[in-house]
Amino acid sequence: MxxxxxxxxxxxxxxxxxxxxxxxxxxxxxxxxxxxxxxxxxxxxxxxxxxxxxxxxxxxxxxxxxxxxxxxxxxxxxxxxxxxxxxxxxxxxxxxxxxxxxxxxxxxxxxxxxxxxxxxxxxxAATGKVVTVFSAKGGVGKTTLATNMSAYLSSTGARTLLVDLDLMFGDVAISLQLVPTGSVMDVVAMSGNIDLEGLKSVVTRHEPSGLDVLAAPSDPGDAERIGGDVITELLRVARNHYDYVVVDTPPSFTEHVLAAFDVSDLTVLVATLDIPALKNLRIALHTLDVLGAPKETRTVLLNRADLKVGLASSDVEAALKVPVVAEVPFSLSVPAAVNRGVPLVLEEPRSAVSLAMRHFVDHEVRQRFGETIQNGAKRSFTLLRSKR
Ligand SMILES: Nc1ncnc2c1ncn2[C@@H]1O[C@H](COP(=O)(O)OP(=O)(O)OP(=O)(O)O)[C@@H](O)[C@H]1O
Ligand SMILES: [Mg+2]
CATH class of the missing domain: 3.40.50.2300 (Response regulator)
Known part of the structure; x- marks a missing residue:
């Protein structure tokens, strides 16, 4: 027709x-x-x-x-x-x-x-990839990774959306110094009919990187009025219009997180070198098993990995029988960048934290989904398509 x-x-x-x-x-x-x-x-x-x-x-x-x-x-x-x-x-x-x-x-x-x-x-046609960043423990660096990862992806030319699913206490917008024009709560009214126009009307552009952000509601009470099915629909529609949809999450298995797991092409599990974080990583791995998520769709990143606290990444691998694919070091420039509201990966691209994150994104995300990484050059897609 x-x-x-x-x-x-x-x-x-x-x-x-x-x-x-x-x-x-x-x-x-x-x-x-x-x-x-x-x-x-x-x-x-x-x-x-x-x-x-x-x-x-x-x-x-x-x-x-x-x-x-x-x-x-x-x-x-x-x-x-x-x-x-x-x-x-x-x-x-x-x-x-x-x-x-x-x-x-x-x-x-x-x-x-x-x-x-x-x-x-x-x-x-439906090649956009959904990448969920998760940890069942708070404060391990999910938001730091999600904001930097998506800002970097966007800076390579990929159309990228960052969704803040930490619906009660989300701090993506504030970390990027954005004043959101809409939030996940606004998507509820579109339920059943979410389309590109609707999405565009609720996302806020982070101008320095070109990243689109769908912020968490400003009222924590709104979280319980958002159903898991809305999140499923939101992510399914969003991946038709973006090359990457990155999802930041709260440190618990809410129905929204489970919906995101279900749609995700990749789940990045963030851990730190402490026993509670490792216990929670074990629970997260088990939950993904129970949900039937294939092992190859998850990856483990260790944050603050260089702190000398009596545990090493090899201990994590031995205890949990999962490879640690990336180690991001501790640096005070991370909270300093958050306080300035800028993604470190763009402001200080040569810092050790930025290099580790960029290497992770290049190899564990971009290459995994078919991009060819060229040193110092702009990206070229073999699988995905870009409009910029
Ligand atoms: N590699 C790092 N070096 C130093 N500080 C870091 C590092 N990664 C994260 N931080 C700091 O740790 C704190 C927690 O990070 P972040 O907010 O990203 O964690 P989170 O997992 O999203 O927490 P929550 O579960 O509360 O959402 C922040 O102050 C952040 O600046
Ligand atoms: Mg967070």
Whole structure:
């Protein structure tokens, strides 16, 4: 089925011959997005009076979320600047509005490309990865890792969303010096219909890194009004629109945390070198086993790993029979950066803590999900797609 997005539905008769088959005429970009989410469409033709910026925005979104859907742009006149901008955004062809033969040809080419992309891109369409940072013990460094990891991912060009699921005491927003415009509580009202527009309206952009943040509610009492099913839907929708969705959690197995585990492609278990933390790590590993999470979807990171407290990471590995894949050292620059409201990994990228975190993210997250890591160069995706 083809969608024709046109501000003036009466002009659409003139394109029917070129478009053939069944055509759904829609007057607004939101309606186009919704219709595509419902599935079945493989071509969007955008009328000549729709603003170029709106057309490009839709094409950029579709390029990531539904690469199999072709976008053809109609313009009253063909201009080089418009062509360049359109093609950069992922629009397949730009056609003069009164040239029916050219439109019919463009439609044929787009259909052929869609058919070629077929099965492979349908599978790749939901490629965003959900990474949950968890520990059943408080104060081990979950928020520190989640904020730095997501700011770093975002700085590499990946579209990244950080969700604060510590719904009662979340401090992601304050750690990044953000004044949130919305929170997880606002998503409850969208339950059953969460879409990109809805998400966009509640996230707050961290400008220095380009990271989007979905903050915890400002009222701790709201936590119990948020169901686990809302979190499942939220994360499922978010991963269609972001390359990475990083989830910060409270130090307990709330229904929201369990929902996040269920959707996660990777769970990062954070521990420190003390017996209570190790006891809680054991419980977390056991819980993930009970939930049926495959062993390869979890990884253990040791924070403040260089403190001489009579335990070493090898003791952890021996006791719990899990490899410790990363060790982040202790540094007073961590709380200092939190107090300044900046992610250390961006402000002091060469510090020992930042190097350890970046190495962890590069190898345990980016590479794991198909990115090719190039030294000193911008990232290049082999599996994921970027719109920046
Ligand atoms: N590697 C480190 N070196 C020094 N201080 C650290 C390190 N990692 C975290 N911290 C500090 O430890 C404190 C707790 O960290 P953080 O808030 O990230 O833990 P958390 O696990 O999210 O805690 P909670 O369970 O309360 O949410 C913070 O003051 C943070 O600045
Ligand atoms: Mg925290």
């Amino acid at each position: 083809t969608i024709l997005w046109d501000l003036d539905p009466t002009t659409t008769e003139s394109y029917r011959f070129a478009l053939g088959g069944s055509v759904e005429v829609l007057g607004h970009g939101h309606a186009v997005g919704r219709s595509i989410e419902e599935g079945g469409e493989h071509l969007v033709v955008i009328g000549p009076d729709v603003a170029l910026a709106a057309a490009c925005e839709l094409a950029e979104q579709l390029r990531v979320s539904h690469p199999e859907v072709g976008v053809i742009l109609l313009r009253h006149r063909l201009e080089v600047g418009v062509l360049a901008q359109a093609l950069r955004s992922g629009i397949r062809e730009v056609v003069q509005a009164d040239d029916q033969a050219a439109l019919a040809d463009a439609v044929r080419r787009s259909e052929a490309l869609t058919a070629q992309l077929g099965g492979t891109t349908m599978a790749a």
